[in-house]
Amino acid sequence: MQKSLNSPEYKRLIAMLVAVRKKSDIRQQALAEKLEKPQSFVAKYEDCQRRIDLVEFVTIALALSADPVDLFREFIAAE
DSSP, rough: OSSSSOEEEEEEEEHHHHHHHHHHHHOHHHHHHHSOHHHHHHHHTTSSSSSSOOOHHHHHHHHHTHHHHHOOOOOHTTT
C-alpha cells in the first residue's frame, strides 16, 4: 500500500467522511467550528490536499456524531 494522499485507500476514507458530513447536512464551515479549526482545514483534507491522522479521524467522526469505530469497521470491510 502506498503512503500517499493520492492512494485509493486514503481517497476512500476521505470519501466516507465527506458522505457522513453531507448525510448529516453539515456544511464545512459548521464542522470546522465544531473542530475549532478554520474552514480551510476541512476543505483541504476533503480535497486530499492534507492528510489526517488517527486522532483527527476520531475527532472528525465524533464532531459529525458518528461512531469512529463503526466508520473504521466499514472502511476495513470495504477493502
